[in-house]
Amino acid sequence: xxxxxxxxxxxxxxxxxxxxxxxxxxxxxxxxxxxxxxxxxxxxxxxxxxxxxxxxxxxxxxxxxxxxxxxxxxxxxxxxxxxxxxxxxxxxxxxxxxxxxxxxxxxxxxxxxxxxxxxxxxxxxxxxxxxxxxxxxxxxxxxxxxxxxxxxxxxxxxxxxxxxxxxxxxxxxxxxxxxxxxxxxxxxxxxxxxxxxxxxxxxxxxxxxxxxxxxxxxxxxxxxxxxxxxxxxxxxxxxxxxxxxxxxxxxxxxxxxxxxxxxxx
Ligand code: NAP
Ligand code: MN
Numbered sequence: 001x002x003x004x005x006x007x008x009x010x011x012x013x014x015x016x017x018x019x020x021x022x023x024x025x026x027x028x029x030x031x032x033x034x035x036x037x038x039x040x041x042x043x044x045x046x047x048x049x050x051x052x053x054x055x056x057x058x059x060x061x062x063x064x065x066x067x068x069x070x071x072x073x074x075x076x077x078x079x080x081x082x083x084x085x086x087x088x089x090x091x092x093x094x095x096x097x098x099x100x101x102x103x104x105x106x107x108x109x110x111x112x113x114x115x116x117x118x119x120x121x122x123x124x125x126x127x128x129x130x131x132x133x134x135x136x137x138x139x140x141x142x143x144x145x146x147x148x149x150x151x152x153x154x155x156x157x158x159x160x161x162x163x164x165x166x167x168x169x170x171x172x173x174x175x176x177x178x179x180x181x182x183x184x185x186x187x188x189x190x191x192x193x194x195x196x197x198x199x200x201x202x203x204x205x206x207x208x209x210x211x212x213x214x215x216x217x218x219x220x221x222x223x224x225x226x227x228x229x230x231x232x233x234x235x236x237x238x239x240x241x242x243x244x245x246x247x248x249x250x251x252x253x254x255x256x257x258x259x260x261x262x263x264x265x
Contacts, residue, residue, distance in 0.1 A: 001029055001090060004036035006051035008043035013069045016080045017042050020067070023087045035061075038090070038246055041076070042067045045162075048075035049222045052121045052243060059119075063097060063246035072259055074161055075121075077251065097244055100158050100174045101203075104239035105221060110213060110230045118221045119239055122159030125184070126209060126234060127151035129216040132187065137194075138208040139201065145194045149186035152209060154179060154236045161257065169198040173253055177203040179238055206237040 003024055007017045020042065024031060039062055041051040048066045055062050066076030067086070078086050103120040118124070127133060127150060135147045155164040156179055157172040165171060169182040182198045201207060211217065215229040 001038060002032035002036045003029055003090075004033045004039045004055070005031065006039060006041045006047060006054060008047045010043065010069065012080070013043050013047075016067065016069050016083070020083050020087075023083055027087050027091055029087070029090060037061065038063050038065060040065050040067060042069060042080075043076075044068060044070050045073040045075050046223065048073070049121055053222065053224070056119055059241045059243065063244045065246045072256065074158060074256065074260070075245075077245075097246055099242040099244045101156055101177050101179070102239040102241055102243055103154060103156050103159075103179055104235075104237050104241075105154075106235040107219065107226075107228065108232045108235070110232045113230065116226075118224075119241060120154075120159070120221045121156065121243060122162045122222045123153055123155035123164055123220075124222075124234075124236065125151055125153040125163065125218075125220045126211070127184070127218045127220075128214065129218070131214070131216065133217075134212040136210040137181070138210065140205050141208070146192070147183065147186060147194050147209075148192045149194075150184040153182045153184060154207065155182065161260065164198075165261075170200070171257055172200065176200075177238060179236065181207060181236075201236075203238045206235060209234045209236070 005017060007013050039051050039055050041048040067078045068076035069080050105118040105124050106115050108115045132148050133151050137144045137147055153164055157174040157176055160169060160172040164182050167182050167184050169180055178200050180198055180200050186194045210233040211231050217228045217231055219226040219228055
């Protein structure tokens with residue numbers, strides 16, 4: 001087995017990463033950043049997002065595993081004091097694997113520029129700099145609504161507890177293969193009208209967001225910022241690819257949600 005490690009720069013994380021490397025070396029597990037079978041992220045959910053984007057070209061071969069050095073995360077199952085147990089479980093190779101849906105994003109342009117493709121693990125948003133964003137929302141090629149407001153967010157089930165949740169989206173169990181469209185401060189009055197509530201879109205459907213031609217769009221894909229002009233439209237659907245997690249602790253999803261957002265009371 002070949003293992004790559006992705007970590008953040010916090011002092012605690014660096015210490016944990018050194019211990020993990022030593023344990024892997026002792027167990028004759030090879031560390032290989034180029035063609036790993038397993039990617040271990042050490043840090044938080046944000047670190048796992050970075051690891052996903054670094055290895056998103058190897059999604060069919062690679063499994064991910066998250067060690068958290070802060071609070072319990074949504075993508076991080078192992079605690080920093082469980083490293084021995086973690087490395088043992090890699091050797092006995094009895095880990096279970098679980099996979100989650102990803103979002104497929106295609107940006108197409110008004111000029112001849114070729115379309116760009118991205119995959120998101122959490123979400124993609126479209127916003128404008130300090131102006132009202134005007135966009136037509138199509139579902140399966142049919143006009144659904146004309147949006148005016150700050151922007152739109154499209155998120156995966158595992159991303160539903162991230163930005164999506166802050167803008168009033170629903171938390172979705174990750175075994176549901178669907179994606180969610182959520183409005184960011186929509187302008188609603190007698191002239192402009194949108195649905196106003198988050199929508200869960202089925203796996204065989206797709207969204208097209210047709211944008212007004214302006215110069216100042218900001219499209220985000222997880223932590224990545226893409227400043228764009230001349231966008232014709234952005235297409236969203238569930239990707240063919242999925243992310244696979246190794247050694248997944250079967251923590252009840254709703255338990256994790258409670259632990260993160262409600263606490264023990
Ligand atoms: P960040 O600003 O450190 O992340 C914001 C928080 O979101 C962190 O506490 C992060 O956890 C947490 N988070 C990330 N993915 C999550 C998930 N799937 N479920 C629940 N919480 C999650 O930036 P980052 O760590 O690079 O993460 C990027 C993500 O931050 C974006 O994809 C977006 O979803 C989110 N974000 C949220 C807001 C908002 O809620 N207003 C604004 C901007 C970005 P860790 O501390 O464990 O990293
Ligand atoms: Mn973070």
